[in-house]
Amino acid sequence: MTTSATSSRRVLRLAVVGHTNTGKTSLLRTLTRDAGFGQIEDSPGTTRHVEGTRLLVEGAVAIELFDTPGMEDGIALLDYLERLTPPGQRMDGPERIQRFLQSPESERRFEQEARVLRRLLDCDAGLYVVDVRDPVLGKHKDELALLASCGHPLLPVLNFTNSREQRLGAWRSALARLGLHAMVEFDTVAPALDGEAQLYDKLALLMDEHAGLLVELKQDVTRQKQVRHEDGLRLIAELMVDVAAWRVSAEPGEEEIKAATQALRRQIRDREAACVSALLKRYNFSSRDFPAHTLPLEGERWGMDLFHPQALKDYGVQIGKGVAAGAMAGATLDVFTAGLSLGAATLLGAAAGGLWQGADRLGKRIMGRMRGYQELSVDDAVLRLLAIRQLALLHALERRGHAAQTPINIELDPMTAASAKPGASESDLDLAHDKDFQRQLERWRKQDLPEVLVEARSQPQWSALSEHYENQSRRKQAVRTLAQKLGQA
Template identity: 40%
Template structure:
């Protein structure tokens, strides 16, 4: 692996430098982000790794506070006989040895000292601000360090942004390469453009930067795959979840459904937390509108077609619509026999396996028990909410402070082709839900059911 590339992040105070580093690192805990000016007072170092290798060192620097004053000070040092008048780095080194670098320009000195030591710099611009002389003076001073500078137009998603004016101002000082990168609301292609532009400025590091870019793209795909897997697990847990109620316990239906609602809500929150972690955000980075399950519980027919298939029995329309449990069948349990008419044409081994699985449910039905599942509409809403969360996180920068607020009205579910088959199989196998802990079975068939959502 090539030696790590070193870059620093520079700019006026409170332009989003630390926020930019957070977004590059995909780490919400780096540094301190605040609306207060001069939040960062010293140079902070961070690492971007690929595996165990450090591929990029990033230095977050204090904000430049007095560009006007420093520009005038540097100009005052110039004389007609000064050999360094066309040697910018030498001018900066001379300044760093002067008493002013430890006094009125102490913060600027920290920035320039670091800039002299790195390969390149990102110059952060709050493009909500107008182009002012102090910013132009800052750019002139930074360019004297002789390092490639990539201007970054931040806050481009804001209604008051003045990106066009800034682009014109940059061109006037011969900076024709720049990127628009909102650290709160990411552009469509994420951070790929950053490494592309950096490779243009640093041709000797082009291969190195291309490797970083490819790895970042793979990591983004892996996050999406992991999030989809988490959503599939949630949907299977809820779709297969069931509770049993006796016919003489119907007065307890509201308590049972309320308990089911609490478990489903808690299960969804676990998924939200897991997905936030996958994308590198803390658990409090998103809030969901309350999910009302209580009125949406439903009583599943025991002899649904998916259940009957487990017995090798093809259900006719008349059988499926039979009123009583077991209508059209000679099925009896509890010390009685399984009627021969039911098993004609069924393989004995497969039937016995299915009987082991469903015998208890049939017994419950004959004894006047019913099973309560979650309405498919609720499961679809869960899927839509999680998809909405993933899409929002893909566009969310790690500098964002305000939590995401996801509401049901904005949730749109793009239903997979085999979603209905997934629901049918899940409902027929309560042992596939982790919410049914006493009988949970993480089987191969469960994994195959999850793949129906791919």
């Protein structure tokens, strides 16, 4: 991760601490957008040693983050600290911790706790990760007493706040009673869109000397999020233009047309899969996060579709007495793809013909048409489906933490989402209940296709699937225009 802070600023060192299996490694994965950091399992005590990672500032280290083992026996350690204090002698918290770290038990019974406390003493502050699904117990209070003895600021990070089993109110009350009034909600599986910004804001309140760095880091997080979003929309727009412009030629005859139809479907599936892979990579996820799904393509459009005014101008065609004739061909079916329910979607095919002036500019395509060849392109309904699928994936990626262990579940139907299978997280259901996003998708379901896609229909050289692909300036502008259209809420 890169921010805009200057390399001359002192590095901020943060220890990520807490009880076993609360999500400390998960927090680091999400903050660094590195799903491969550390090891995450359901069993307690997965992290046995201190591990570190860094956030970079224009190539220089700005923040060091240290993952620590879970504390397991705070009650016994507090009792041991009492015995280490000589009678009649007063010691402050850091002195008591230092005496413990010099004792034999720091390398035996309390070896794991010693690693945590030694690391916190060496850092500027600690992020105390809490699993708010757990009840507040005495062991948690003892842990906090031990950590507070190190004399460094502690910021509780309330994890798994989206869970149905969360006890957020109880934890907030308990932490306040312990004097920890500054805390942040940060679900590492499905963080809020402004979750990182809130985290850095709260840290800045506790650490004035690092406030400038944390403000710049917050600003950079916002910038990077916007850049990723724009890149994602561009990738989807490129897919849509490639698919709208692509066409397959078929010789006359039923078998030849059937073979060409299968080839078209295969090529579009592969192109969509490439877009999915690019989106996953841009957000630093892998194919394990979104298993591949095939797209059932029906209702291919027949005809050359050369009637867009821009296409007529490009080919030197004069608008006159055109001839159009055709028949309806297609199917009505329910489409269920990647957990996405679109309900009954009528996919219609259409045939069209016409008169061409300036036919010399169309070359082999016109000659093939005159010899009885057909040209297949995808139906409008398929383009709509592609847009909906990719926008839903983008929406899910932007709300997914890098600690998430279950595959992305794109469920857009509120009725289906309400009865989702057990174990589905709240984040999996957000798409179905995000009203702004649902309105965005409704436009793609019902409104006319954007003009740039209509134009792309008659520009086969715009498709990267074509051997005659030309990434000309008009195509680039079409992609930019479509990306803006895709991003409209």
